[in-house]
Amino acid sequence: MQHLSIMDRARNALERGDRFPAATLPPVVVDSWQRCRDAGLDPRGAPRQNVLAFSQVNDRREENAALRRLALAEMQLLYSQIAGSNFMIALGDADGIVLDTISDQHFADSAPGRSIIPGSIWDESQRGTNALGLAAMYHKPVAIYGREHYFSCHGHLSCMAAPILNSRGETLGLLDASCAYEARQEHTHALVRMAAAQIENGLIFQECSGSFIFAFHPRMEYLDTISAVLISVGREGGIISLNRPGIKLLEGLPAKIGGHFDELFEAGFGSAMDGLLNGGVIRIRDRAGSSLFMVCRQIGLRRARAAVAVKAERPRKMPPLLQDRNAPAFVCDDAAVRRSIADIGDAAALRMPVHITGETGTGKDLMARHVHQLSGRKGEFIALNCGAVPENLFIAEIFGHERGAFTNARAEGAPGLARAADRGTLFLDEVADIPPAAQTSLLRFLDSMELRAVGGHKTHKVDIQIVSATNRDLQEMVASRAFRADLYYRLNAFTIRLPPLRARSDFGGVVRHLMEELAPGTPITDAAIAELSRRAWPGNIRELKTVLQRALVRRRMEYIDEECFNGIEPATENDQESCALCRPHPLSRTKCREIRAVFRATKGNTSQTARQLGLSRTTVYKHVR
Template identity: 45%
Template sequence: MTFGSERQLAHARVLRARGSAMPPDGLPAGDILDSWARCLEAGLDFAGATPLQVVEAHELARRRDRAAVVRRLAQAELETLSQQIAGSNFLLAFADPEGIILDLFADNRFQMSGSGAGIVVGSNWSEGVCGTNGTGTALRTGRPASVSGLEHYFLGLGDISCSATPVRDAQGEIVGVLDASSYFESRQHHTHALVQMAATQMENGLLAHQMRDHLVLAIHPRAEFLGTLSAGLLAFDGDGRMLAHNARSRTILQGLSLAGTSFEELFGEPMDLALARLHHGADVRLRDVLGSALVARCVARPTPRRTVAAAPQRPRKSTAAIATEADIVLHDPEAVAAFELVESAVRLAAPVLIGGETGTGKEVLARHAHRASGRSGAFVAVNCGALPDELFESELFGHVGGAFTGARREGSLGLIASADGGTLLLDEVSELPLPLQAALLRFLDDGLVRQVGGTVSRKVDVQLLAATNTDLADDVAARRFRADLFYRLSTVCVTLPPLRRRRDFADSVIALLRRIDPRAAIDDAAVDRLQAHAWPGNFRELRSVLTRALLAGDGHPIALADVERLLPPAQRTATSALQQAAAETIRREFERTGHSVSQTSRNLGISRTTVYRHLAPARD
């Protein structure tokens, strides 16, 4: 595509005037230039404001449900990326194939300032809406895209640098895109490579999941690389016909046709013979028909694997259990008490404030409260930290058509009204802007909602829940949160315990593992090692570690060595105050039970090996 438009030249002149780094001829090259031309043809005004289109809550929920499997993989990778680029004033996003952001991990400094304020969950970042940008251009071209500073089509995005990579499923279809953005001055040059590696990890996980009922082999010329991103993945049906392969396998088997090819056409021997050899060892030597030597390892095969239920079962305390929507069974007394109190509160339609560290399950509790309330309306969750201040009122209360610049022509019902007859969860409620706190207080007083730009109020009946990982009382003292609203929201207060303090840790690991993959299993020693970790990210971090352990495995139960590779080195050898407290708890229970190891194990829900390990110093 040629660069002939006067408007394109004008864009280039603006870039040069603003000091953007450009090639000697003053023009950007390749995909950026082509993207600019597409944006011009679509009639986008590069000097105008970047459009902000955000889908309704019910539409976001539908899209998230549709992408459930790939979202689980994306969340694990976003969690890892957030640790790898921490401190760089970043935002990480996963968007669906239409460019709608489904999940965000962000440094608050990025999310609340400059152009970053417009990147929110549910926003549309397709190229046709937001011009040249990492997410939209990667989706449009089907290739990784880095868009830095004023390479963005809209000049208002010139302070952002972003790197994005499409994610494809086993059939090669784009199912989403990973994006890492930062402010231009704090960008890291290795971010693009990290995003591509994360996308590759997701694609391998998707292939393994989608082909789980077929034979999946990992191949590489060197055995030590079979468990890495350098390995090729090949999936075959029962007749030995190729069903799917990853991008890396095309490089390893360069010169060979892969799609629809039979195992014997690739490796010169029947698949049954190779499978027979795989029964006798972890790896098998193969040679492709061009003579290249390879090592293969079975990642999945169409035979039943051990299930979580078949793994060693942990003793449980006799505390009453509550089954939640997320398939997590509670046996921890403190957590059970929180769930029971919330059940009683919603039956009286009382507002509930849910506290707890990030990842402790506040939304799980909120959804359980909605079901316990018996309400027939929708459950609507609002992340108060993800919406820009200027749009918050219209998103929460709705707006009439044309109420303000950028408003939807047909208007918007609003999130509160969408929850009529159901439950409204205000997550990260401490981020609610002060002007909106007063409006929310009025709604709690009279139950009336009036859309922005409207003149008529309507009565709305919702069960209000709020969640926070901060101390709202401190925010009230600092005048960041209205005291009168705090007292209304905290009619009933519950706090979920952190994972490190849960008495049902082992049960939680097994239940969460079942949720990720019903056929997966884990060794007792691995669970004990997990229990020694501090878990600052709680269940969200645990899910990430378990997902990565499964993706790195070969179909065998997760073992101690698998877990050790994933936990931070600094925490593997440290004897923390938390571990000392755990040891003291075990010793006290041991004394209380009359020195019965088995009874101590049952009461605390841990293995006897763990009891012996903590008692050893005291018994010497």
């Protein structure tokens, strides 16, 4: 007979309805399984998945506004500590109802991720044995690993929850981390407990802003850690608040809300204050005779908080993780993006020209810089927007010119961008806008890597990695003879196709990456990301960045949730018909759309567009580049 593990035997007995081996299971699991069985829940069935209406969730969020503000900051920090482990962090209220979640993309897209959402109820009577529900029931940290969950459909998950308590030992909320059963467990559970303790300390500073707050511990080096006791006292020495370490350390003494400082410590309140208000650490004995170190963390004035008090309320910034120097500076968890970049290093090693295609705002510039990084070239990365250079100056811009080579030429001449990019990378952005006359010269240069400045006689050999990019269909332009076929085939030796933002499977990762760039450490909830994912994003990542910036300006708290995007309208297709500079201004936008429409109708001919509209070519360049 095949050997069965203790858990196998327990599960088999549970699912058959037999008596399960209680002595081999954690007591909290045994008791919960029995209650669930008595309630008639089928361990092989599906749990009830009741979810509150959004209006009810909002009401609960408002009731827990102070807790939520601090908790989201800690959840963001916790996310940065355990990222990459296929996990979700959830904040629940005292009833075990989820208020907010922050998760990685993989977990958010899984069945458990879709069930742990704002408004979902994790009471044991509905969801069976689970950490969130049991932490709410017992008012203490609980971890449920794998098949310890009552319902077999949760058997591949590990859930770790800790209550967030006030000074009276009442549960204010719950912090939960759920991850794949194979992922880290005890370590994550410890991080969740530490985060809950940090929130409790933050609440003391927040709710006792008009009181004195002292920190003490038997060892001085622990005064700046979450192990330190925090006690809040009024101006006469009355105890207003005490954190969990304080209740534990002062066990046996009258450490209670409404008590007095003098009942806990041998030195009187006035004597202790004389030393504490001088800003130093004092030694003091409690009434049991234990020696302690004590320091003042907040002076009892609402507008005169100490630096440590402010720090306790704000998200703590994490130093950046060390990364592989060849790792891209952008998110690339989408399968299509990963396939596109898999062989870039080999292509660059063979000096193959790289061509990047994708809609406007999909990150072609970042990808070009990544190609340069992987090439290992010591020279510079030189970028040229081909649509922003006047037609008659294009060749001189790339190859340089001698003094007096043409009217308005620089008196001292110019070496040109190709020579500046020697031993580096030349990035030709908007390559579809290269003037027809310049296409022949560029093709000749690509074949020989030799250049001659306008007005010059001497040729120069250069070693350049060529990268080009466009949001237009070059094959269609070749078919209409608007772009040279031989130049097209020379440029696209290795092609990278960037998908539009709306088609990317790593949308959440892109949002979090941009948030970390714009406002490091600022939490953004899963509900906010879900709200953003429902938009079309015609402007892609560039548009997303703008929307996030607007939300950061409009927010009233130190986090971003779905409410922050109310009133921020997504860009429409018509908005994208104007350039970024004109888009915010209605009068400029109308003129810009007209210029760009004519520019498209003339197949990108700047001179013809300028003639038809009676404008200078410089004006046209400004709107179509």
